[in-house]
Amino acid sequence: MDTGHLVRVYDTLHFIEQHYHRLISIKELEQVSHYSYRNIQRIFKYTCGETIGAYQQRLKVENAYKMILYTRETLSSIALEVGFANVASFSKAFRQHFGMAPSEARERKLPLLARAEIVPLETEERLIPEIIYVPPVTVYYQSAFIDYNHAAVEELWEQLMAHQFTAPGTEFYGVVADEPLIRESLACRYDACASRQAEKGVLPSKTIPAGRYACFMHYGSYETIEETYGKIYAGWILETRLEFAPTPIIEKYIKHPDNTTAVEEQETAIWLPLQ
Known part of the structure; x- marks a missing residue:
């Protein structure tokens, strides 16, 4: 097509x-x-x-x-x-x-979490988010139904980056549109997004919705981001009195292989949407 x-x-x-x-x-x-x-x-x-x-x-x-x-x-x-x-x-x-x-x-909420091996963490392992307000962000993107793992996500990003983004200040986001816990398979809708239009080809645009988010930080390689998600779901999320919105989880790639050479310096913000 x-x-x-x-x-x-x-x-x-x-x-x-x-x-x-x-x-x-x-x-x-x-x-x-x-x-x-x-x-x-x-x-x-x-x-x-x-x-x-x-x-x-x-x-x-x-x-x-x-x-x-x-x-x-x-x-x-x-x-x-x-x-x-x-x-x-x-x-x-x-x-x-x-x-x-x-x-x-x-x-079945608790049995579902248990089946996904989401069990309460020890206090010292729990992550505490910053509650932030995010204005609407227009992004240009490619989308796919993929297994939510490093290799599949990396392949989609390679396809997106082939369009070339050289404008100063371009930011990159991942939009995780599906909740893996409630799907029969682990295939999830994932959007690879840039905040500026590409130099090669015309990409579709969409808006990341404005609103309050619980912001968690993941440090290091994207390959280990599931460990951070595990701590979020097995810690703070089980006890918080805040309620979550059904809009997608957003990942913002602050420091990534294109702007830092050290894996330990990579930073990914994980935004969980709040009601």
Whole structure:
């Protein structure tokens, strides 16, 4: 698929992510994609592996599951917030996707964390975040469904950096759009992003949403970032009274191989979105 077609698909993906909780009209999809409704449906399914309707429904139930895990909102409030008319329709869709009722998902929260080997850490190992406010950030990106590991992420970054970013002050981000805990496989949607448009080729753009984030720092090679995530999920996140938003986790690459030669000097900020 050429770059122009891919940009249109990405624009459609981003639009659905922003408006998944409401009815999206045919006219809106045609305007954002610049295709007829029939064509964008066909191209979207070919590119993303599912229909637009299936993708929107999946966003609803997966974001609902995140809220079940990380907030204290009632199931009825969650159902309305993600776009279901009532708890009955929410429960039916949730059961079809996850094989259990939303109430069961809430009851299984601790067993789910335990199965992922997320168990409470000793006090001295726990990380304490800085609570920050982040303004909206426009980024230019490439996206993929990949195994969230160093090799797969590195390959996507190599593809992005081939477009060349030489503008001074360009910042780089990773957007982790899916929650690995609630997916049957470890394949997650990951976006490799730059804050400036590339010199070679035209990349699609999107906005990292403004809001409050819990900011944790990872020091050293990206290969070991899962160790930091483990400490976050097994420490502070189990005890905090703050509630998390269903928007993506953001990684900001402050010091990376392109601007430091020492592995021990590399720095990655991990932003967990807050309600």
